[in-house]
Amino acid sequence: MKERIRQELNEIEKNFDVKILYACESGSRTWGFSSEDSDYDVRFIYIYKKDWYLSIDQRRDVIELPVSNLLDISGWELTKALRLFRKSNPSLFEWMYSGIVYYEQYSVMEKMKQMIEKVYLPAASLHHYLNMAKGNVRSYxxxxEVQIKKYLYAIRPVLACQWIEKYKTVPPVEFSLLLEKMIREGVLKNEIRQLLTRKMTGEKLEAGHKVHVINDFLDSEIERLLVYTKSLAVKKEDPTPILNQLFRETLDEVWEN
Structure with missing residues (x-):
């Protein structure tokens, strides 16, 4: 599959006349609760040639391939990625810190990581994760009788919120690390571990009876975090000038030859 992914990325460069800067796995495989039949969710960041940016018209800044069996590939153009970086978009941070990297070229990703302290807005990331948790609880x-698999998709963003609250840093991608750091030993942690084991061994985890200890945890934490978010400052010195400079440097680095 890794070879197939690299071939697909090579074809994207040829067909769209771009350079891919970075490509990684996202979603359940990087969170650590995938099963053998889980999809591959490949995400990448790319850059066009200079002339593409010298236009009075706005153009599409996303490349998406048709989803095939087990493989979903899509990417963001670099200026789109940098605008989301400026907003502390958690999905982008999860790409940046993915434990499964398929391709990395040029210096841009390392430079972005070095800028984290100047850019990161804990409040923005926390709001994103909190809304994700609320949506999963409300919908599933x-x-x-509930959709058992969705417990993991609600627990993870709540634990990410707790991490942000405690450390004021980008939360780790791995679910197991969040679980070990954020939840003390006891009934709740054991129930979550059991769900994680069932998911990873391939059990479908579809409709089933509510797990009350997990629902109680989610309801109480979401309510508490909603109050906590109101106390967070959301402003920081505007990082736009340094991100503009990073974009220009990358454009020169990639296309100078």
Missing amino acids: LQGD
């Missing part, structure tokens, strides 16, 4: 975890 109400009533006596």
Whole structure:
């Protein structure tokens, strides 16, 4: 599959006349609760030639390939990625710190990591994760019978919020690390571990009876975090000048030859 992914990335460069700067896995395989039949979710950042940027018209800044069996590939153009970086978009941070990197070329990703302290807005990331958790609870975890798999997709953003609250840094991608650091030993942690084991061994985890200890945790933490977010400052010195400079440096680095 890795070879197939690299071939697909090579074809993207040829067909769209771009250079891919970075490509990684995202989603359940990097979170650590994938099963053998989980999809591959490949995400990448790319850059066009200089003339593409010298236009009065705005153009599409996303490349998406048709989803095939087990493989979903899409990417963001670099200026789009940098605008999302400026907003502390958690999805982009998860790409940056993915434990599965398929391709990395040029210096841009390392420079972005070096800028984290100047750019990162804990409040913005926390709001994103909190909304994700609320959406999963509201859509899948109400009533006596729930979508069991969705517990993991609600727990993870809540734990990410707790990490941000405690450390004020980008939360780790790995679910197991969040679980070990954020939840003390006891009934709740054991229930979550059991769900994680069932998911990773390939059990479908579809409709089933509500796990009350997990629902209680999610409801109480979401309510508490909603109050906490109101106390967070959301402003920081505007990083736009340094991101503009990073874009220009990358454009020269990639296309100078």
